[in-house]
Amino acid sequence: MIAIDQVLISDAVVEEQFVCDLNKCKGGCCEDGDAGAPLEIDELNAIKNSIAAAKPFMSAAGLKELEKQGEAVYDKEFGWVTPTIGSGICIYGKRDAQGVILC
Secondary structure (H helix, E strand, C coil): EEEEEEEECHHCCCCCCCCCCCHHCCCHHHHHCCCCCCCHHHHHHHHHHHHHHHHHHHHHHHHHHHHHHHHCEECCCCCCEEEEECCCCEECECCCCCCCCCC
């Protein structure tokens, strides 16, 4: 067990490998949360350098928000994040035929 302040955390939290089961969650983290996906500076640059190639694969709503918000937005709490559509799905996300959100 790991003690952080007055909370005990199981060793499994740091020992187990986290693997997302996309078939179960359907990309929910790309839609639910307080802000878009957090971005590091190198990721911001990668988005700016590849946005032209990404546009043909983006949804109409995502493209509309890209024009309004730009490639990334700065959040007071989380720093640079991906823009979202109405505080929901990331502008770079798109649902496939099975309802899975893909980037």
